[in-house]
Amino acid sequence: MNTKPESSPETDLPGSGAAAVVRPRPTWWVKLIAFAACLLTLWHIAASFLWIAPYSALREIPTQEVLAGYMLPMFGQSWSVFAPEPINGDYHFNVRAVIEKDGAEVETGWVSATDVELSMIRYNLFPPRAGIQSSEVASGQMNAYNKLSADQQAVVGLDFAEDGWEEWMVRSFDELEGDNPSTEAYMAEEHLSTAYATQVAYAIWGADAVVKVQYRVSRQNVVPYEERNDPGAQRPDPTFSTTGWRLPIEEEGQSRENFADTFRSQFERIQP
Structure with a gap:
């Protein structure tokens, strides 16, 4: 009895005995959008951390004006509802x-x-x-x-x-x-x-x-x-x-x- 599976366009690949699926690589513009989204996410996380954290010299890397311009009015936040100096x-x-x-x-x-x-x-x-x-x-x-x-x-x-x-x-x-x-x-x-x-x-x-x-x-x-x-x-x-x-x-x-x-x-x- 012949038990050899029938070949198919997806599995009958040269040099491979296992099933594989060939996926097209992302185009350059997809990679560019993904890279820009990663940079934006990293910047937002870093800016939020610097804005919420107590003042330090790190804030002057992007400068206080740049941080305020980005965080306000949409992303402004603080921990002022908590000790040691809650809103009163x-x-x-x-x-x-x-x-x-x-x-x-x-x-x-x-x-x-x-x-x-x-x-x-x-x-x-x-x-x-x-x-x-x-x-x-x-x-x-x-x-x-x-x-x-x-x-x-x-x-x-x-x-x-x-x-x-x-x-x-x-x-x-x-x-x-x-x-x-x-x-x-x-x-x-x-x-x-x-x-x-x-x-x-x-x-x-x-x-x-x-x-x-x-x-x-x-x-x-x-x-x-x-x-x-x-x-x-x-x-x-x-x-x-x-x-x-x-x-x-x-x-x-x-x-x-x-x-x-x-x-x-x-x-x-x-x-x-």
């Missing part, structure tokens, strides 16, 4: 404006942008990132504000509501006597905060009506840990960074319409 306070960002109404300039009341945004994420299993913007802006502004001297903080509290106001503000800092801390970091936060306040004001009262804006940042600590079991314990009073009136500013490429669609719809939803 809330930041709030409030906005008001002077608007034109019936031919006169009217000062509006304060609106908590933070309350509006937090309502987007409360009881939401898939919270949008738009729900934490004001808290991040407020945190950055107050941290930079607290590093200023008392004289510099007094300048921040002045009104700068004319064209080129940021340059006038820098000149006011430069005119101070004595050895004062650098204001470069604060001016970056001032610009961001005013631009955010501008979008909030435009969304609520309309871009055509807003003449100038003012924002107010506050921080309120939670009940101290040692008083956690005291039913009568009260949260400490909030602290504020005092700022004056500002002329509205917008960043290139911003869409006031998209911001207004998201913010105003939520603002109207939570109104009593």
Whole structure:
């Protein structure tokens, strides 16, 4: 009896008695995409590690600016919910404006942008990132504000509501006597905060009506840990960074319409 298996195109290969499957090699562009994906993955892991870990000289290899530009706003994270220095306070960002109404300039009341945004994420299993913007802006502004001297903080509290106001503000800092801390970091936060306040004001009262804006940042600590079991314990009073009136500013490429669609719809939803 002939027990030899029938040959087939897949198994009848020269020089081989075993079954084998010939697979085509990946083309050059497939290899290039795979290589690029590996590099991107390695960079993301390394950047995340450097961003989360305590500060060290390793951060200066890509530089702090490069890390911040990559990690923020999409990948920002930290271990600040854990010891030894967990988050122990809330930041709030409030906005008001002077608007034109019936031919006169009217000062509006304060609106908590933070309350509006937090309502987007409360009881939401898939919270949008738009729900934490004001808290991040407020945190950055107050941290930079607290590093200023008392004289510099007094300048921040002045009104700068004319064209080129940021340059006038820098000149006011430069005119101070004595050895004062650098204001470069604060001016970056001032610009961001005013631009955010501008979008909030435009969304609520309309871009055509807003003449100038003012924002107010506050921080309120939670009940101290040692008083956690005291039913009568009260949260400490909030602290504020005092700022004056500002002329509205917008960043290139911003869409006031998209911001207004998201913010105003939520603002109207939570109104009593």
